[in-house]
Structure formats: structure tokens, C-alpha cells
Amino acid sequence: NAGVTQTPKFQVLKTGQSMTLQCAQDMNHEYMSWYRQDPGMGLRLIHYSVGAGITDQGEVPNGYNVSRSTTEDFPLRLLSAAPSQTSVYFCASSIGGGEGNQPQHFGDGTRLSIL
Amino acid sequence: DAKTTQPNSMESNEEEPVHLPCNHSTISGTDYIHWYRQLPSQGPEYVIHGLTSNVNNRMASLAIAEDRKSSTLILHRATLRDAAVYYCILRAPFYNTDKLIFGTGTRLQVFP
Numbered sequence: 370n371a372g373v374t375q376t377p378k379f380q381v382l383k384t385g386q387s388m389t390l391q392c393a394q395d396m397n398h399e400y401m402s403w404y405r406q407d408p409g410m411g412l413r414l415i416h417y418s419v420g421a422g423i424t425d426q427g428e429v430p431n432g433y434n435v436s437r438s439t440t441e442d443f444p445l446r447l448l449s450a451a452p453s454q455t456s457v458y459f460c461a462s463s464i465g466g467g468e469g470n471q472p473q474h475f476g477d478g479t480r481l482s483i484l
Numbered sequence: 485d486a487k488t489t490q491p492n493s494m495e496s497n498e499e500e501p502v503h504l505p506c507n508h509s510t511i512s513g514t515d516y517i518h519w520y521r522q523l524p525s526q527g528p529e530y531v532i533h534g535l536t537s538n539v540n541n542r543m544a545s546l547a548i549a550e551d552r553k554s555s556t557l558i559l560h561r562a563t564l565r566d567a568a569v570y571y572c573i574l575r576a577p578f579y580n581t582d583k584l585i586f587g588t589g590t591r592l593q594v595f596p
Contacts, residue, residue, distance in 0.1 A: 373527075402583070402584075404584075411571065411588050412528065412586040414583060417583065428585075461527075461528075461584075469516045469576055469577035470516050470535070473584060474530070475528045478525075478526070
């Protein structure tokens with residue numbers, strides 16, 4: 370059981386480049402989300418999705434786009450990378466439903482550096 | 485969103501019990517109390533959650549105060565692998581979302 374898989378694990382970009390961080394889950398979870406974690410800080414929510422075709426903004430959405438065409442995949446796109454987006458990015462999934470009592474499953478993260 | 489307050493760091497010796505406190509004085513009646521931990525260079529890992537009653541699972545126990553304004557995560561016998569940042573998070577039942585709002589957590593050091 371793979372759980373939540375993130376690729377790549379590491380990436381270095383130049384300012385202005387674009388790229389897509391991949392996230393896939395094999396648990397048939399409806400809810401998926403992206404967080405970023407800066408050094409010494411907790412995770413902050415970027416975007417989330419409650420099901421295929423439905424996405425919404427989190428706390429820090431600027432500079433990022435998402436789409437959810439399938440239940441399994443939830444890619445995060447950086448349109449024009451900036452040094453301020455240097456961070457560790459985590460994808461998470463859960464059964465969903467908004468009951469408040471479902472655990473979330475996290476991937477191992479993508480470490481992104483913008484030069 | 486209701487906030488939680490945790491100590492920045494705690495220390496323990498291996499095989500001793502650890503009590504990690506969390507204050508959440510503005511908790512609402514429908515908020516669940518969740519705990520996650522993050523090992524070095526890994527994503528957060530679900531530990532336990534509860535609403536009103538104390539909870540036990542294979543990883544830990546969660547003790548919830550009667551007024552629900554505080555809770556304590558209990559690791560019965562700390563191991564070196566338990567060294568991590570522990571996050572106490574309140575989860576309100578939002579319609580159709582499972583948002584998590586992280587604070588800075590408690591960094592637990594475990595000594596041999």
C-alpha cells in the first residue's frame with residue numbers, strides 16, 4: 370500500500386521557471402491538500418480539494434495553481450518560481466466529508482529550492 | 485479558528501513516560517483534538533484524536549480535561565524514535581473539508 374506519493378523528492382529551479390509537483394494517493398480519498406513548511410515553522414495550507422473537479426484556496430495560495438481531474442492525483446503548479454517559494458511541500462489526503470474526526474495521511478515531501 | 489498553545493520543547497529519557505501538554509481555552513463544543521508528529525525529514529504522521537473522552541491506541545494515549553480547555557498526549561515509554569515535533573490541532577467539522585491548521589508544535593528530545 371503506497372499511501373501518498375510525492376514526486377520529485379528534491380528540485381532546484383531558477384527564478385521565473387515553472388514546474389509541477391506531483392501528488393498521488395491510492396486510498397480512494399476524496400480530500401487532498403497541499404502544504405508548505407518553511408524552516409522552523411509549522412505547515413501552512415496552500416490549496417485543497419474535496420473531490421475531483423473541486424478545488425479551493427488555503428492560507429497561502431498566491432503563486433500556485435492546482436487542478437483535480439481524478440480522485441487519485443492532485444498536482445501543484447508553480448507558474449513563475451520565486452525565491453520566496455523555497456520550501457518543503459507536503460501533500461496530504463483523507464477520506465473527507467468534513468466530520469473533523471478523520472486522520473490525514475501525508476507524503477514524504479518535495480524539497481524545493483529557487484535560486 | 486480556535487488556537488492551541490504548546491511548549492516549544494521538552495526532554496525525556498528513553499523508556500520514561502512523556503506527557504505533552506496542550507492548551508486550547510477557546511475550543512468549541514464540536515472541535516476534535518488531534519495530535520500529529522513529524523519526525524526529522526518526514527511528513528507529519530497522525531498519532532491520535534479525541535472529542536471528550538480519553539483515548540488510547542497503539543502509539544499513545546490522549547487525556548482530555550473535563551472542561552476540554554486542555555489535553556495531554558501521553559507516550560507511555562519514550563523511545564529514541566519518538567524524538568519529533570508534536571502538533572496539537574483542533575479540527576472543527578467544516579462542511580466537506582478536512583483542513584488542518586498547524587502551530588509550531590513541541591519539539592521532543594529523547595536521551596538514551
